[in-house]
Amino acid sequence: MLEKRIADKIKKIRKRKGYTLEELGRLTDLSKGLLSRIENCQVSPPIATLSKISHGLEVPIGIFFDTEETTGEEEGYAVTLKGDRKQINRRGTTAELNYYSLSGLRSDNLIEPFIVKYPVIEQKPTKLYDHPGEEFLLVLQGKIDFIYGKKTIRLETGDSIHFDPSTPHRGQNAGETGSECLVIIIDGGKE
Numbered sequence: 001m002l003e004k005r006i007a008d009k010i011k012k013i014r015k016r017k018g019y020t021l022e023e024l025g026r027l028t029d030l031s032k033g034l035l036s037r038i039e040n041c042q043v044s045p046p047i048a049t050l051s052k053i054s055h056g057l058e059v060p061i062g063i064f065f066d067t068e069e070t071t072g073e074e075e076g077y078a079v080t081l082k083g084d085r086k087q088i089n090r091r092g093t094t095a096e097l098n099y100y101s102l103s104g105l106r107s108d109n110l111i112e113p114f115i116v117k118y119p120v121i122e123q124k125p126t127k128l129y130d131h132p133g134e135e136f137l138l139v140l141q142g143k144i145d146f147i148y149g150k151k152t153i154r155l156e157t158g159d160s161i162h163f164d165p166s167t168p169h170r171g172q173n174a175g176e177t178g179s180e181c182l183v184i185i186i187d188g189g190k191e
Contacts, residue, residue: 006050006064007041013057014039027056047099047114048129048165051185055132061112061185065101102182112185118144118173128168134186135165142179144171 014024021032021039028035030052037043038053045053047061054061102113116137128147137146138160146153146161147170154174155161163169165185173179 002065003044004041006045007039009064010035010053010057011039013059013063017057019057024053024056028052046097046129047116047183047185048131051112051131051133051165051187055187060187062101062103110187112187114183114185115140116171116181116183118142118171118179118181120176120178121173125170125172128170129165130168131165131185132187133165134162135169136160136162136182136184136186137171138182140180140182142177143174144179144181145174146171 014021019027021035024030025032025035030049034043034049035053038045038049050061050064054064097119098117100115100117102115103111137155139155139157141157143154143156146155148161148163149167149169153161171181
């Protein structure tokens with residue numbers, strides 16, 4: 001199960017770096033209790049939380065999704081075939097979002113691309129997310145309402161937004177059919 005592998009990798013990297021949960025909490029601005037629940041696979045963290053953890057551990061976020069060696073990585077590239085995208089399902093939120101990793105590079109890369117699928121929702125979620133770096137979102141299909149701080153921005157197929165993700169934000173489906181977006185996270189913690 002992918003969520004278990006992510007939890008195990010976080011714990012393994014944290015221990016390898018010699019951090020306690022409390023120390024990682026200070027580095028990520030996340031509570032020790034939440035980090036413990038993530039490591040024990042009791043909570044499935046959203047991408048924004050994984051971004052904070054990767055920043056605190058000084059590793060690319062994609063390392064949490066790697067399951068095997070990537071062909072071509074030693075040559076500086078990674079091909080991710082459409083059918084081989086690694087899926088991450090978020091639980092415990094009002095709307096279930098499906099994230100699909102588009103890159104298999106495990107080096108110290110600065111960008112992490114994902115496909116995010118937003119299902120039709122009956123009740124609007126209220127939780128906002130924030131993390132360091134930069135983020136870019138392109139609507140590939142459908143329409144979404146993008147909440148950025150106190151603003152709601154309607155984005156339709158072909159529309160995009162490039163933003164500072166340290167401002168609390170969230171995307172949610174705004175149509176009667178599901179929506180799909182390309183999301184690129186640029187890690188602000190790498191130099």
